[in-house]
Amino acid sequence: MPAVTADTLTLPRLPDLPQTATAWRPVREVVRAREFLEGEGFRVRRPFPGVGLANADPFLLLDHMGAVEYGPGEAKGAPWHPHRGFETVTYMIDGALEHRDSAGGGGLITDGGTQWMTAGSGVLHSELPPQDVVARGGLFHGVQLWVNLPRAEKWTPPRYQDIAARDTTLLSSGDGGALVRLVAGDVAGFRGPGATRTPITYLHATLSPGARLDLPWPEDFTAMVYVLAGRGTVGPERRPLDEGHLAVLGRGGALTAHAATPWDVLVLGGLPLNEPVARYGPFVMNTRAEIIQAIEDHQAGRLGRTQVPHVTAADEELS
Template identity: 35%
Template sequence: MSNFTQNSAGSTGVRPAVRVVAGHPSADGAGVKIHRVAGFQLKDLSPFLMVDEIRSENPDDYIAGFPPHPHRGIETLTYMLSGEFEHQDHLGNRGAIKQGGAQWMRAGRGIIHSEMPHQPKDGGSTGMHGFQLWINMAAKDKMSKPVWRDIQPEQMREIMLDGRGSKIRLIAGQWQVNGKSEDAPLLEAAAQASVADLRLAAGAEVNLPLPAGHTVMTYVYSGALDTGHGVVNRGNLVLFGDGESLQLRAPDDAPDVGTGMLILRGSPLGEPVVHYGPFVMNTREEIEQAVRDYNNGTLTD
């Protein structure tokens, strides 16, 4: 893994890889083991705040889940590659997502929810592999009405890129793929946050036009990414500089499973970020108010 220093786009307008942000082991909820990239104080990652990856074949690592807890001021996007999670919240929403599905939640002024592993009826375990993204909300929207919805696998827009199995699955936002404009099933995310799951066969390459001015990054979850300035292995996030397109390539010696990564992009907010536990606001006073509201039982009023 390398730290890159190139900061400007080349003559072709391709965004250069400029920095690697390493993930690290952590735990959250009731002891769920995760791999985390935290970017609360990294302004160049805005509007994204955090990437959590859950990946284990051992139920002891995740079975306790995330019991009821509050949020204010953010959106979350949960996406599952394997295993199932069930969401419940104080609004009465309830739904489980399985392999290939996603859930989006706008906490807004306040929501209390739980996220628990949904075990197979036969008691067996298929393991758990998925992600949760935290997306910041603009100050003007942080006290908006909370919203939740799920996106089942059959709703996803999946597009083949070559004859070797390379493909892209569109989760959120609008994309240009194979010369065509494509809409993902989720278009409501804050700050034009857009998310896609890209799988590349060994040696395969893709070029995606992306809006100038957007923050663009990839989180590598399998195989490795050949950036042209160094190879980045799974569990790390690559931040890209300015440009009009994103060129991504899997190394020639990538394993049979190829390279898998999340592509994240969005409009940077340029606002102060103050973070405390499940709350993300713009000032310390707003955080203190969120804590008081939760303790007083008025967070969701």
């Protein structure tokens, strides 16, 4: 699982938090991801939405793609389809995915890179493995997260952010046993490169066996830990968490996790929007009437005509 690797001894350290005086977030529930087929028939594991966790406000969906070793001609993706009203965040751990949009933008997402698409008022796009990857096969492993947009932002013009692996903020846990890749949001004064319209924090951590990861966390944010690979425990009660399981944490000012084996986890949370959600397939709005309008706009060819700026992490630093 390469993503971005680094020597944790050379990285900035997250602070050691006092074990007895910290308001650690307990585990409220654990959800096991269910399997679905998406796009051209590739398999995903989805912890939400589902019967176990219908509402993860401000998040709408989390799809874990792989890890899978494709043979020649087996790699699949998602051909052209529409979106409106939210953002898709595609993070590639292994392999490559080519992103194209209806205005001719997009790019290649590869090991450790992130493509952040704000669908906003509407866009058409495709997510497909490059032809050379299809021809030769290989390892494919990634995650796609859907982030809801607040009502006031749902009609914003579409745009992209390309976050290359080298742009990701790299940190070490206090004990030096965990590598933290911060994609978006703030942790202990460190900031990820992703520019968010909905306040969230999103990171990927790799823990060595026996390592502990303590993260200060905004008290008004939700908090979840999803296991990409390996086994460990979450929360002060040391709740076991295996691959494909998602822990939903309760209230508090920090979260803690301990690795039993080599352990890869996503840690994510955000400020709940607390707004009505109307969703139908690739459209997420606030009312049924807005969903009907989105369907009609798509059928009439009115989606994807906005000029989509192609934004990189470097551009965001200059803005």
